Amino acid sequence: MTRKIALGLLAAAVAIAVVAYWAFRDRREAAPGAPPPPAPPASGAAPASRPSGASGPALPTARVALYLLSPADGLLRRVECDLPRPASDEEFARRILEAEASGASGPSGPSPALASPFPPKTTVRSVFLAGNGLVVADLNVDPAWARQAGSSDELALAGAVVNGLLSNIPGSTRVQILVNGSSVETLAGHVDISRPLPALPDTVGGGSAGPTGAAGPSGGARG
Amino acid sequence: MRILAAVFSLLAIAPPSPTTVTLSSSGKATMVAAADNGAILSIADVVAGLGGSTQDLPGASVAAQIGDHRVVAADGVATVAYDNQVVTLTRPVRRFSGVLYAPWELFEKVIFPAAGITADYDRAAGRILVHPPAPRGGITSVDVAHVAGLTQVVFRGSAPIPGTLAVSGSTATVTFAPGTPVPFPERDFDDALLAKVTFSGSVATLSFRASAVSANGYALASPDRYVVEVTAGKPSPIAPAPAPASSVRTVVIDPGHGGDETGAVGPDGVAEKTVTLDIARRVAADLSASPGVHAVLTRNSDTQVALDERAAIANHEKAAVFVSIHANASRAAGARGSETYYLSLSGSDKLANALAQTENAESAPAGPSAPGSSAGDLDFILWDMAQAAHLNESAQLAESIQDELNGLLHTENRGIKQAPFRVLVGATMPAVLVETAFISNGAEEKELTQGSFQQKIADAIARAVVAFLKAHPAGPPTTAAP
Numbered sequence: 001m002t003r004k005i006a007l008g009l010l011a012a013a014v015a016i017a018v019v020a021y022w023a024f025r026d027r028r029e030a031a032p033g034a035p036p037p038p039a040p041p042a043s044g045a046a047p048a049s050r051p052s053g054a055s056g057p058a059l060p061t062a063r064v065a066l067y068l069l070s071p072a073d074g075l076l077r078r079v080e081c082d083l084p085r086p087a088s089d090e091e092f093a094r095r096i097l098e099a100e101a102s103g104a105s106g107p108s109g110p111s112p113a114l115a116s117p118f119p120p121k122t123t124v125r126s127v128f129l130a131g132n133g134l135v136v137a138d139l140n141v142d143p144a145w146a147r148q149a150g151s152s153d154e155l156a157l158a159g160a161v162v163n164g165l166l167s168n169i170p171g172s173t174r175v176q177i178l179v180n181g182s183s184v185e186t187l188a189g190h191v192d193i194s195r196p197l198p199a200l201p202d203t204v205g206g207g208s209a210g211p212t213g214a215a216g217p218s219g220g221a222r223g
Numbered sequence: 224m225r226i227l228a229a230v231f232s233l234l235a236i237a238p239p240s241p242t243t244v245t246l247s248s249s250g251k252a253t254m255v256a257a258a259d260n261g262a263i264l265s266i267a268d269v270v271a272g273l274g275g276s277t278q279d280l281p282g283a284s285v286a287a288q289i290g291d292h293r294v295v296a297a298d299g300v301a302t303v304a305y306d307n308q309v310v311t312l313t314r315p316v317r318r319f320s321g322v323l324y325a326p327w328e329l330f331e332k333v334i335f336p337a338a339g340i341t342a343d344y345d346r347a348a349g350r351i352l353v354h355p356p357a358p359r360g361g362i363t364s365v366d367v368a369h370v371a372g373l374t375q376v377v378f379r380g381s382a383p384i385p386g387t388l389a390v391s392g393s394t395a396t397v398t399f400a401p402g403t404p405v406p407f408p409e410r411d412f413d414d415a416l417l418a419k420v421t422f423s424g425s426v427a428t429l430s431f432r433a434s435a436v437s438a439n440g441y442a443l444a445s446p447d448r449y450v451v452e453v454t455a456g457k458p459s460p461i462a463p464a465p466a467p468a469s470s471v472r473t474v475v476i477d478p479g480h481g482g483d484e485t486g487a488v489g490p491d492g493v494a495e496k497t498v499t500l501d502i503a504r505r506v507a508a509d510l511s512a513s514p515g516v517h518a519v520l521t522r523n524s525d526t527q528v529a530l531d532e533r534a535a536i537a538n539h540e541k542a543a544v545f546v547s548i549h550a551n552a553s554r555a556a557g558a559r560g561s562e563t564y565y566l567s568l569s570g571s572d573k574l575a576n577a578l579a580q581t582e583n584a585e586s587a588p589a590g591p592s593a594p595g596s597s598a599g600d601l602d603f604i605l606w607d608m609a610q611a612a613h614l615n616e617s618a619q620l621a622e623s624i625q626d627e628l629n630g631l632l633h634t635e636n637r638g639i640k641q642a643p644f645r646v647l648v649g650a651t652m653p654a655v656l657v658e659t660a661f662i663s664n665g666a667e668e669k670e671l672t673q674g675s676f677q678q679k680i681a682d683a684i685a686r687a688v689v690a691f692l693k694a695h696p697a698g699p700p701t702t703a704a705p
Binding site for chain 1: 280281284286293295297299300301302304306309311315480484485486487488495530549550551552553554555556557558564567637640641642643644645646648656658661662663
């Protein structure tokens with residue numbers, strides 16, 4: 001009888017292990033061919049969505065330059081604010097874009113008069129540093145927005161992503177924007193994002209300086 | 224015992240552990256972890272098998288170092304960074320149990336070229352066979368570029384590779400010297416004209432998608448290569464206008480958007496595609512009334528035209544000027560006025576910037592670059608950034624148009640600016656994009672629907688274009704080296 005109970009327990013344990021294995025495999029591998037899951041946060045860094053002050057060791061802060069939309073003219077403005085500075089540059093880059101996406105309305109938000117240049121439903125999937133100064137920013141972009149966006153809106157989004165990363169990530173020189181994990185021709189029918197972009201100083205208005213080290217004029221139009 | 228039997232039968236249908244395949248290189252065999260029935264392979268294992276190294280990076284990504292080349296891939300992303308380039312895959316890299324797996328495509332497109340080798344994958348047998356680098360004198364790679372309706376097939380060699388081209392219907396053959404090593408037996412290409420390149424011995428067969436093509440082949444040096452230029456035998460989808468007299472110069476006007484691509488829509492429902500066509504027609508009429516100017520529209524109805532096709536039409540027409548007309552939109556309530564753009568170069572394309580700085584250098588020889596010239600390195604940048612050679616003239620044209628708009632309209636002057644507009648990239652002539660007004664602004668949306676306002680804009684653009692043409696007399700056409 002004892003032997004039967006032992007065998008039964010062993011069988012139950014094995015069955016649980018098999019079921020757990022299947023569940024784990026389904027979660028991780030359901031995939032091939034299916035839309036990829038959002039990239040996980042950088043290892044060793046706090047999740048970007050965790051509000052500052054949440055549990056875990058407090059991060060040091062860093063002064064960053066963000067590019068936010070001016071409702072007055074649709075151009076970007078360069079503003080500075082303090083953000084938590086994770087050890088990982090990738091996580092830091094992600095936080096910069098998420099601060100721009102939120103309009104930097106957090107506790108260190110620079111100005112309520114400025115808005116997010118990210119259209120509604122546009123989110124940051126992942127950011128990674130590819131070496132040689134190339135930063136890759138992967139965005140979720142709302143197809144409905146992309147169908148009817150104007151050049152100004154599209155340039156504001158591209159400019160905020162590119163200028164925001166190049167201004168703050170040490171050694172970065174170009175930004176490749178991806179949409180849903182893939183390289184695409186344009187964000188919304190105008191701006192060529194099929195190749196890595198340098199700073200976009202003409203997306204910045206009001207005499208603000210463009211990203212540090214950016215070639216060409218620093219913001220504003222000529223003529 | 225029955226319970227145990229049930230458990231064991233359950234185990235029997237459990238998925239097998241990840242498989243392995245064998246990578247054979249230079250007589251050495253390496254085991255490579257595989258998953259999804261061998262459809263995806265461990266990046267780290269393959270790289271190690273080729274003598275390279277990998278380093279895990281934060282964010283579930285990995286950097287592979289193969290010789291002087293660096294490749295970065297990330298979990299869930301179908302794009303990898305390869306040195307300064309970005310390569311798109313048809314399916315994303317995946318991470319299982321801390322290991323990044325990639326489809327064969329990554330290795331074929333990136334990893335093996337970085338290692339200077341080619342390889343075949345027998346998935347059924349679970350074996351990757353690496354071929355050693357082609358000996359000197361062989362064809363090392365085949366590159367394809369498509370610009371303005373022209374496909375260039377470039378056979379690159381480690382030494383001079385003279386060939387002989389023959390065209391027959393939808394195929395062409397290039398016969399190289401007997402015994403010339405070739406890089407692969409067969410490869411498909413995602414190109415508008417070229418479908419496949421097949422090697423049989425030292426003969427390359429090019430299979431085209433069009434039923435008839437015309438092709439021209441020639442060998443170049445520094446670097447050594449054999450170039451085949453291919454155009455479709457059928458006429459352009461946009462019927463070319465009657466050939467103007469030689470003294471007449473063509474201006475291509477591009478009404479933005481069209482068809483299903485409405486462009487921006489104003490608060491009262493006015494579609495950008497409608498007003499851009501109205502204004503473009505007026506510009507074309509104005510220009511056609513000017514002596515010595517012939518205007519062509521990229522579309523003259525509510526039809527969809529791809530961005531690259533618009534510049535291709537201008538190239539096909541051998542236009543002196545290309546003007547793309549748009550109406551702007553912004554979520555910013557205060558955004559209003561007109562602005563004129565010309566192309567901004569990619570900052571990474573330092574060579575293209577250097578080229579732009581030599582613009583209008585009359586002494587620069589046209590056609591194939593001289594041996595030893597650094598211009599040979601510009602090959603694909605030139606084709607990819609056809610507009611680079613016309614940036615100064617494009618800036619002058621933009622300034623001229625914006626000045627006229629400022630003088631005729633009472634809208635706010637937002638100035639001339641540079642941006643990477645896709646529609647301008649392939650244009651091989653001075654090219655600008657005019658944002659006439661903000662259709663997202665209620666007041667300007669109303670104006671954009673008024674004939675008098677549209678005519679003012681058209682007059683301003685036409686006057687600026689005519690002035691620009693007078694200031695830039697027609698010269699001999701220049702072409703870039705392939």
